[in-house]
Amino acid sequence: MTDNGRVPVEIEAWFAARDWRIRDHQRDMYAAALAGKHAMLVADTGAGKTLAGFLPTLADFCPSKLDGAPPHDGLHTLYISPLKALAHDVQRNLVAPVEEMGLPIRIETRSGDTPSDRKKRQRGKPPHILLTTPESLSLLLSYPDSIMMFAGLKRIVIDEVHAFATGKRGDLLALSLSRLQAIAPGLQRAALSATVADPAAYQSWLAPWGDLDSVALVEGEKGAKPDLEILLPIEERVPWGGHAATWAIPQLIETIKANRTTLIFTNTRFLAEFIFQNLWEANDENLPIGVHHGSLSAEARRKVEGAMARGELRALVATASLDLGVDWGDIDCVVQMGAPKGSSRLLQRIGRANHRLDQPSRAMLIPGNRFEFLEATAAKDAVDEGQRDGEDFRDGGLDVLAQHVMACACAGPFDEQELLAEIRSSLSYAWVDQAVWARVLGFVESGGYSLRAYDRFKRIIRDRDGVWRLTHPEHAARHRRNAGIIIDAEMLNVRFKNGRSLGRVEENFGATLSAGDTFFFSGTSLEVVQIKDMDLFVRASAKAAVIPSYGGARMPLSTHLADRVQGLLDNRAGWGRFPDDVREWLEVQDYRSVLPKPGQLLVESFPHSKRHYTVYYTFEGWNANQSLGMLITRRMEVLGLQPGGFVANDYSLGVWGLRPVDDPAPLLSPDILTDEFVEWVQDSHLLRRAFREVAVISGLIERQHPGKRKSGKQVTFSTDLIYDVLRKHEPDHVLLEAAWADARARLTDVGRLADLLERSAEQLHHMTLERVSPLAVPIMVMIGRESVPQGAIDDELLLEAESLADTAMRVGPIEALE
Known part of the structure; x- marks a missing residue:
């Protein structure tokens, strides 16, 4: 029996039959549930996190605990996953213990791929365990029968919580959690992750009303350290530029041959296809190799996932679509093509190999260039030390709040003060006061002051008794067709x-x-x-290109890894473990110029090819560097420095012009964020783009109509018209505020930009050189190159890199430059 807190005998026996033991953190999660607490579990990959989250649910259906009472009728547990693939994988792995223990539990998934007849049946006769996503949960809560469906809910398990809690999907989930807690006050929340850097922050996010004491923090048993290596060219040097690491294809083929199954991660969908094609061209033995990313159809993804689960593939090239939790035990090697960008992301990907706590996961990092080698080394050191990184929490988005208010209205009439209290019970929206709440309600009611004359924006109305309700039932169907957070890139x-x-x-x-x-x-x-x-x-144009290159969707370099890379540059004693050519690169840089110290902003100026170049070594990521390049060239124009253009990567920014920059300090003064930044964002397409996204998320603009979907062009046309009206007549509109928040944080990374400018005011080190420095070669190689095939380096680019490198690495007297 379980009165003393012991796990039911059926579960103990099931573990024993497999020569497994129930791990301490699994017992702790069960104990937290018995004590009536919510729980945050942080445990290594392969530690049985998912089973730990479900253990209280399985126990509730065990005959020894029921003691003759009938099992729970209706929905007992919700499982929330960031990926549809993960939900299907969990269903496969959860069915086995349920069937083998003979527990009377029905398990189903619900996502955008679920047939409509099954969705309807699930609302009226839900399974005991429903596996879904934040978006599908929000839609379920928009139905009038949601009160009945969720009234008996006992538990919600949020898997891989780090993957979405800090973003808008996390905002939506936080609001849904508040609604569920109001419907089922006894509901217990559990969150699971292997890669949380700040567990206390996630405890606060998970806790209702920020009550940290209500959430137990459970630490998992430590697993075997990963077996991680960095692959280097056998005979050639580490490349100066590029990101695809296609130099490693022959060695990668040999790796695939030497292992049963190899999972190869890339950072973008383009690179997934590009690496896949390169592997096929080198695949003389016709080994079965697949590709998996979010742009593929659901059918194609399911086919590949099934083939992997059956052990039919020798290798699979994938993006973040398979980062999280997918348990394919036969994967014995994980490969990361290009820079990992963060230690937590790398740990997550490494964990796909072996997926067992007591066995080391084998993984290989393949850097595309020399800076990526440093980044790979920094990531490996972080993984070896067990250090994680991640994004900080920020205030919830007003566009997401507007979508949630509409979902609540679709479910039935609501009292505005009761709903506000419910919303404020989540950490993400505890900041919402009466003034903000009135503006959000006003927007959902009629679109705001400037749009209230248009009937199509009148979605809710307040009765005399102060209760809000839909103006017409059709608005509920329109909301459900269009609700969601993920906006496709155009x-x-x-x-x-x-x-x-x-x-x-x-x-x-x-x-x-x-x-x-x-x-x-x-x-x-x-x-x-x-x-x-x-x-x-x-x-x-006959003018030189101001912005000579562009790239695909980029994962940001984490601040944690950026700091570690700078630490590697500063630690000369540690260079002995680097390849000869990388060590020589840094030694000549140290001889010819200096190396950037931690906390310092190094700026180098030099002539090349009849132009004057300035390179800023920021280590703040591409987004912040791209934004800084835009702002600096604008200020250079004002100061008469005749800028020609700029190019950015994660580590540095290169700017050139017809006149030299004798003092970069005036170009980096913090007031650039109050003057040039606002002017640039308003003049560019940035704010319009951000407005389009918040207009779609908030429900102001609809993408889906019965039987058809608006094209990106149609959506843009509609939002641009409204944007112009609001900018002119209602500049303080709630959606313009939301768009500005997105433009500052997500599109321009203004937070890191501000930190950089503050650092430059105190730790700016300017070097004036006679010629290009070794450290500048990777950014100089990018100039004049368009990166449509991101990372695909052709022969001409390699020759250009070698020419620049010869100039940069020469330590004798300088020869005449062009």
Whole structure:
């Protein structure tokens, strides 16, 4: 029996039959549930986290605990996953113990791929355990029968909580948790993660009303340390530039041959396809190799996942679509192509190998260039030391709050003060006061002051008794068709004014451009004429390209890894473990110039090819560096320094012009964020892009209509019209505020930018050189190159790199430059 807190005998016997033991953290999670506490579990991959989260649920259905009473009827446990693939994987792995213990538990999944008839049946006759995503849960809560469906809910298990809690999906889930807690006050929350850097912050996020004492923190048993190596070229040198690491394809083929199953991670969908094609071209033995990423159809993904689960593939190339929790025990080697960008992300990916606590996960890092080698080394050191990183929590988004308010209205009439109290019970929205709440309600009611004349924006109305309700039942169907947080990335068509198309660039690049900016594309310097809808209109220009390259969706370099890379540069005693060519690179840099110290901003200026270059070694990530490049070139123009352009990567920013920068301090003064920043964001497409996303999330603009979906161009046209109206007539509109918050935080990384400018005021070190330095070669190689195939380095680029490197690495008298 379990009156003394022991795990039921059925579960003990099931573990014993497999020669397993119930681990301490699994027992602790069960004990927390018996004590009526919520729980946050932090445990290594392979530690049985998911089973620990479900242990109280399984126990509630064990005959020895029921003691003759009937089992729970209706929905008992919700499982929330950031990925549909993970939910399906958990279902596969949960069915076995349930069936083998003979427990009367029905388990089902619910996502966007679930047939509509099954979704309807699940609301009326739900399973005991429902596996779903934050978006699907929010939709369930929008139905009038949700009160009945969730009234008996006992437990919610949030898996891989680090993957979404700090973003807008986490905002939506936090609001749903508050609603569920109001419906089922005895509900227990459990969150699981292997890679949380600050468990206390996640405890606060998980706790209702921020009551930290109500959440037990459970630490998992330590597992075997990963067996992690960095792959290097056998005979060649570590490349100067590029990100794809295609130099390693022959060695990677040998790795695939030597293992049963190899999982190969890339950082973007393009690189997944690019590496997959390169592997196939080198796959002389026709080994079965697959590819998996979010752009593939659900059917294609399920086919690949099934083949992996059955052990039919020797290798699978994947993106973050398979980062989280997928338990394929036969994977015996994980490969990370290119830089890992964060130690937590790397730990998560490494954990896909073996997936057992007592066996080391084998993994290989393959850097694309020399800075990526340093980043890989920093990540390996962090993993070896068990150090994690992650994003900080921030205030919840107003667009997400508006979507949630509409979902509540769809479920039934609500009292505004009762709903506000419910919303404020979550950490993400504890900051919402009466004034903010009134503005949000006003927006959901009619779109705001400037839009209230249009009937289609009138979605809710307040009765005389102060209760809010829908103005028409049709608004509920419209909400359910369009609700969601994930906004698909759009591409801009690059066109001449006569309509001729040159190709497409990703919108996150196009959003940084303003009329008059020039960039290099398709072998031509192009000047931006205007951005209209989803078209980027240009004309050929004789001017040098101000922005010579663009890239795909980028994972940000974590601050933790950036600091470690700078630490490696400063620790000369540790260079002995580096390859000869990397060590020589740093030694010559130290001889010719200096190396950036931790906390210092090194700036180098030098002439090259009849131009004057300035390189800023920021280590703040591509987003912040791209933003800084935009701002610096604007200020250079004002100061008469005749800027020619800039290029950025995660580690540095290179800017050039016709006149030298004798003192970079005026270009880096903090007031650039109050003057040039606001002007740049308002003049560029950035704010419009951010507004479109918040307009869609908040429900102001609908993507889905019965039987059809609006194109990206149609959505952009609609939001641009509204944006112009609000900018002119209601500049303090709640959605403009939300758009500004996104533009500052997500699109420009203004927080890291501000830290950089503050550091420059105290720790700026400017070196004036006669020629390019070794450390500048990786950023100089990028100049004038368009990176449509991100990381694909052709012969011409390699020759250019070698020429620059010869100049940079020469320690004798300087020869005449061009």
